[in-house]
Amino acid sequence: MKNFALIGAAGYIAPRHMKAIKDTNNNLLAAYDKGDSVGVIDSHFPNADFFVEFERFDRHIEKLKYDKGTYLDYVSICSPNYLHDAHIRFALRSGADAICEKPLVLNPWNIDKLQKVEEKTGKKVYNILQLRVHPSIIA
Template structure:
């Protein structure tokens, strides 16, 4: 039985980690969160120790380690800016780290974690669940058999209420902004499909909209990210939808709206089997998101402008 600890136990994504740990036959030993609304853990691991202070949490896990009862993995589901120090905590404790996206906020932090891996002999993994989505895996196999540059239009609108502006997610220093907090999975998906980006443009960067253009080894991509539900197409809005996800490949819509239920569990299974997504897989999306965060926006030419920018 693999032994786990989990940070961010009170967060939105924590139940997916608890379910995954249970379904892979693991045991949650301890959890950490400054908030105490963590009753969800009773449905999974009611005996797990709980801490609101990271110092006490780390000391408890260190004591367990000294008794030969340490954790094998520290799962990290805390706010984005805490991932880097908590990954280092995991490695100090002699545990592997399995972090939510984004793994870290800056490419330089990826490099430093590679040094920590070499020093400790432990691995750093991340949750890139779109890479285990069956429809997307099939699409990648299809693309690998085809040649030439592809034209891609990527659109992701996920409506957020007024609370978002008051949360850590709206603080770019903590979340990395929309490109990182909302877009990191899609930048990773593009890199997984089409290789590295050698041209990055930012056309709009506001608190609610990021848009731009990427030229990758195998694709030209016009992309648009937003938390403003008014960008959801009108027929979907009238049906009460606040989310719109679209990837058009050479004008052909790619459908992958279903099949998300058990992706965290599959990521856990792959990680425990030694096939998880590590620093090398995470690096390119982190680099692109950091460029989007720091580049000056420019007016787009018509051929690289996302269709939604006309609105």
């Protein structure tokens, strides 16, 4: 069983990520969104901790690691596109691989910087291609 955190829990795509985490018998430890999304999280992971302030979410992830010896394997990023770069960096620096839909970055030159963070941390970024409006996917 892998441990996940999720950023952007109130977004459109987050319930799909939560369902995938649950369907693959993994565990969501913590989620963050500035908007309240506890009802959605509770339907998948009633024991997950939820935060509306990033600073508290960040502190909680650190406490899990250093106080309880619980490490994240993945951070699933479902936040708005303009935040993907920062949230990917957070995941990698927290010792987790990042799972993020496209685009990873808005400015092409930032992808090189993400690669350097990958190299430095030994963690990876996994990109998901979402075709939510493609007829075959909808069907």
